[in-house]
Amino acid sequence: MPGRIQSIERAAAILRLMAGGARGLSLAEISRSLDLPKGTTLGILRTLQHVGFVEQDEATGQYQLGGGVLRLGTRYLDGNELRTRALNWADSLAARSGESVRIGTLHEERVLVVHHVFRPDDSRQTLEVGTLLPLHASALGKTLMAFDPLALAEESEFERPELPGYTERTITSRTALTAELESVRANGWAAELEELVEGEVAIAAPIRDRRGTAVGAIGLSGAVERLCDDRGLRMDQVSYVRDAARSISRELGAHPW
Structure with a gap:
């Protein structure tokens, strides 16, 4: 049976310490x-970086956990489980x-739609499960960008001076989007006013897990x-x-707020 790999044990120790x-x-x-030589420690840190x-x-030269570890920690809840927990709500x-x-x-x-409930009337509607929506529009x-720590890091389009427009109301300015996300964080919910589809309005709020991390919306x-x-x-x-977001969050173990 192969033995343990010392370098991986040391890397794990560094991550636990952080x-x-x-x-x-x-x-x-x-x-x-960790009682490790500086050269060895630096080599492991550079690899982890x-x-x-x-x-x-x-500015300080200090090290801290990065987004890769955050992804491993917060993605334990996949879309199927989130959907299962949220069905009734x-x-x-x-x-x-x-x-x-x-x-x-x-x-x-993007935003992946993992569950869709039709409007409760007799109108013809199309199931949107599996649809991908733009983050900024x-x-x-917007809810995920404001509350999920990974969303902004993954939004490569956010780095462009101008974001894609879908209607005349789409926020295409990076500065304007930054201000919008600050407002979303302050209010605890996001709105979409004819920014993706003309004539359509949407409202959303974050779903949090037991650690308070936004795992969906x-x-x-x-x-x-x-x-x-x-x-x-x-x-x-x-x-x-x-109310629905808070109820689902409680189902996932989040503390009431």
């Missing part, structure tokens, strides 16, 4: 804490709001004349969405 601290650690601190498991602060939201409901997760720089996407969508009134977006519909 995970246990609330701040970055210097090369000397890591080397001293290369694969995205460790990041180095350019999604149905309830559709009945309460009178609109169609979608649940989405982050997938390759959808309520589900739930939202409703419908015609602008139904979801808006003379004062703008109907806040009762916003409340319905947030």
Whole structure:
């Protein structure tokens, strides 16, 4: 039987050390804490940086956990499990709001719709499960960009001066999108006002797991004349969405907030 690989054990020890601290650690601190030579420690750190498991602060030179480790830790809940946990709440939201409901997760720089409940009327509708939505032009996407720590890092289009436009109302400016996401974080929900499809409005809120990490989003969508009134977006519909998001989050072990 093959023996243990020392370099992997040392890398794991470094990651555990970083995970246990609330701040970055210097090369000397890591080397001293694990009783490893600085040269050996530096070599492991550079390798972990290369694969995205460790990041180095350019200003201080200190090391901290990177997005690669975060991905491993937060993606234990896949779309199928999220859908299973959210089925009843999604149905309830559709009945309460009178609109169609979608649940989405982050997938390759887009929002993957993992569950879709039709609007509870007799109109002809198309099932949207498996549809990919743009992050910056959808309520589900804005929610993920605001609350999922991986979404912004994965949105390569976000680095461009101008983002793709879908209607005249699409936010295409990076500066404007940054301001929009700050507002989403402050409010706890996101809106999409004819930014992806003309005449359509959507509202979404984050679904969190037991660690408080956003693992998806739930939202409703419908015609602008139904979801808006003379004062703008109907806040009762916003409340319905947030209630559903909180309920699903509790199903996943999140603490009430």
